[in-house]
Amino acid sequence: MRKPELLAPAGDLERLKWAILYGADAVYIGGPGFGLRANASNFTLDEIKEGVEFAHAKGARVHVTVNMVLHNKELKGLEEYLKKLEEIGVDAIIVSDPTVLKIAHEKTNLEIHISTQQSTLNREAVEFWKSQGATRVVLGREASREEIKDIIDHVDIEVETFIHGAMCASYSGRCVLSNFLTARDSNRGGCAQICRWDFDLYNENKKIITEKPFTFCTKDLSMLSYLPDMIDLGITSFKIEGRMRSLYYIATVVDVYRKAIDSYLKDKKHYKYDQSLETILRNVANRDSVPQFYHGIKDESCQYYNGRVEISNQDFLGIVLSYDIEKKEALIEERNHFEVGDKVEFFGPNKGVKSFEIQEIKDAEGNQIDAAKHAREQVFITVPFELEKNDLMRIKRL
Amino acid sequence: MSKILTTLNQLSDYKKIESDIDGVVLGVKDLSVNYSNTYTVEEIESFLKTFKKEVFLSVNKNMHKKDLSLLEKVLKTFDGKVNGFFYYDIAVVNFKQKLQLKTPLVWAQEHLTTNYSTMNYWYDFGANYSFVSAEITLEEIKEIKKHAKSKLIVPIFGRIPMFTSNRFLITNYHSYFQLDQKKGHFHLEKEGNQIPIEEYEEGTICYSPHYLNGLKESLLLKEIDYFYFNSYGIDIVTYQKIINNYKKATKENQDALEQEIDFLLEGNTDKGFLYKETVYKVKS
Numbered sequence: 208m209r210k211p212e213l214l215a216p217a218g219d220l221e222r223l224k225w226a227i228l229y230g231a232d233a234v235y236i237g238g239p240g241f242g243l244r245a246n247a248s249n250f251t252l253d254e255i256k257e258g259v260e261f262a263h264a265k266g267a268r269v270h271v272t273v274n275m276v277l278h279n280k281e282l283k284g285l286e287e288y289l290k291k292l293e294e295i296g297v298d299a300i301i302v303s304d305p306t307v308l309k310i311a312h313e314k315t316n317l318e319i320h321i322s323t324q325q326s327t328l329n330r331e332a333v334e335f336w337k338s339q340g341a342t343r344v345v346l347g348r349e350a351s352r353e354e355i356k357d358i359i360d361h362v363d364i365e366v367e368t369f370i371h372g373a374m375c376a377s378y379s380g381r382c383v384l385s386n387f388l389t390a391r392d393s394n395r396g397g398c399a400q401i402c403r404w405d406f407d408l409y410n411e412n413k414k415i416i417t418e419k420p421f422t423f424c425t426k427d428l429s430m431l432s433y434l435p436d437m438i439d440l441g442i443t444s445f446k447i448e449g450r451m452r453s454l455y456y457i458a459t460v461v462d463v464y465r466k467a468i469d470s471y472l473k474d475k476k477h478y479k480y481d482q483s484l485e486t487i488l489r490n491v492a493n494r495d496s497v498p499q500f501y502h503g504i505k506d507e508s509c510q511y512y513n514g515r516v517e518i519s520n521q522d523f524l525g526i527v528l529s530y531d532i533e534k535k536e537a538l539i540e541e542r543n544h545f546e547v548g549d550k551v552e553f554f555g556p557n558k559g560v561k562s563f564e565i566q567e568i569k570d571a572e573g574n575q576i577d578a579a580k581h582a583r584e585q586v587f588i589t590v591p592f593e594l595e596k597n598d599l600m601r602i603k604r605l
Numbered sequence: 606m607s608k609i610l611t612t613l614n615q616l617s618d619y620k621k622i623e624s625d626i627d628g629v630v631l632g633v634k635d636l637s638v639n640y641s642n643t644y645t646v647e648e649i650e651s652f653l654k655t656f657k658k659e660v661f662l663s664v665n666k667n668m669h670k671k672d673l674s675l676l677e678k679v680l681k682t683f684d685g686k687v688n689g690f691f692y693y694d695i696a697v698v699n700f701k702q703k704l705q706l707k708t709p710l711v712w713a714q715e716h717l718t719t720n721y722s723t724m725n726y727w728y729d730f731g732a733n734y735s736f737v738s739a740e741i742t743l744e745e746i747k748e749i750k751k752h753a754k755s756k757l758i759v760p761i762f763g764r765i766p767m768f769t770s771n772r773f774l775i776t777n778y779h780s781y782f783q784l785d786q787k788k789g790h791f792h793l794e795k796e797g798n799q800i801p802i803e804e805y806e807e808g809t810i811c812y813s814p815h816y817l818n819g820l821k822e823s824l825l826l827k828e829i830d831y832f833y834f835n836s837y838g839i840d841i842v843t844y845q846k847i848i849n850n851y852k853k854a855t856k857e858n859q860d861a862l863e864q865e866i867d868f869l870l871e872g873n874t875d876k877g878f879l880y881k882e883t884v885y886k887v888k889s
Contacts, residue, residue: 275885276717277722278720279748279752281720304723305727306720306723306726309726328667328669328670329669329670329672330673331696331700332695334699335696336695349667353670357670376774377770378769378770378771381715381716382716383740383767386716386767386878386883387765387814390884392740392884393716394716395883396886397883397886406793406795407793407794408778408791408792408793409793409794410787410789410790411789411790413792416791417784421793423768423770505771505773505777506780507777509772510774510777
């Protein structure tokens, strides 16, 4: 069995590097046009080139989203854009509009992945996309285990499924609430996330049902506990949602899934589900997560009511910039307030978690201070074990 | 003169509007979404014996594994007997090729049908018709008409489906708050908008807060092959008047006829996106 790909989102070059450092086999990014996250920072062509060079040097791949649903005026410049992506050396493009597929297939040698925006859920549709030159299909989030298996059993094509992150309340591509209520086009990257708004629900007598707000809002997806089963099904790629998410979120989620995948593949017979990884995922998220459609669950346990329960996460304390072995001192770039006495832990690529209690903090001039209070402030802390550049420090919650 | 296609809330409704329409679009039970009603194979077969104008069948839901055998059966049963199959799921295109179906397809991925190039792509796979997105402007429709090989079906009147989900959102809401759920029509309210919301066999759909009323624009789009009327939420007597107003519209009477429709629908009409361009990048 081929090792499945762990595919991470990256909103910019910095996050691309962190995703790969923390174990992603591939990243997907948005370019300067034709993508579905028009309001993310996205990459310039030069940045894509730098990202591709970085990824390839680390043995990772870069997929670029070209998954906008085109209007007439967006047809212009598409071919040139795709040729530039090919020239840069991106490994694949993710497309939704068949015009993009056709041009890419006929005019370039780019690998083509069908976006989840097409909500592909059955083998007949997958067979068609394969016949048109697609090498991979990103299945709709509504696909159940049985449906995924049926596709894999019947069509020789790469299958990519989401394993973590936010969900659409609708079939992807079939919601234009944003268009109607804010004039922002959801299928061209302008989605205003109306599904997270509160509404009043009325019955046919125009009477409000209750004062409790109605919302379309769903919980996030987390497939950690089903990962071994998904690996055994033969899914090619496991996708993490979230090109707008933070560096810390991406590094943490990638790290967790990397560990789970590697642990299972290393020794399937003796694999044990690691509850602590689930706790880490729960702590890094700002919403609850559940497995959802994999086993056909779509009841109220997948929804949010009573207002949004979204917690601003401040667990992420800092990034290790360097470590002095002789002094046992780490130079940390602060990301959230921390102080002497805090119990913290460090984690990094391909390593376990180590924790300790902060005894001493010094500012850049070597003066002792009680706390690191300023964003991106660089401070020294004494750490009794060796750290590496790019390890991350978070509050200890386990 | 553009032809008029309409949905039917009840099959028998056609009798009241038959003289003003050129064809109907029927949802098929268990294979369609975003219609007031869907019909069994037997009901459709019987209807075809009496209705002698154009009939399009809509198999426009997202197809899951369990739907494929019924889909194949319906496509085979009605191949050569109807004017076209509306499709959303690409499984329909694959079946057309595999089964060598004679009946043309209608590309009807409702919110994705926004450019002529992709219409021409699907044309090459037998989509002789395109059902044009209701979220594009009048000018975009005109440009599509200039370049598209397929015949165009343009929504000109009625509620627009704007949300299709595989989740039972009304049921989930009632379950969560332990409320007794009564059947019937629901709507959501937000900032003055009233949004019809209902569940179908497999999930939830929402319609636009207002009825699109493009009577005047129908006169500006005379080169369009078909205008599509959605009967959702309107009684047949009112609907009959509305279609008749479109049928008799001229430059001279257009204002009065359009206003009359607005009056019949209690002022709840608008122009949709015909003059409103959507945006997608909100920061520079």
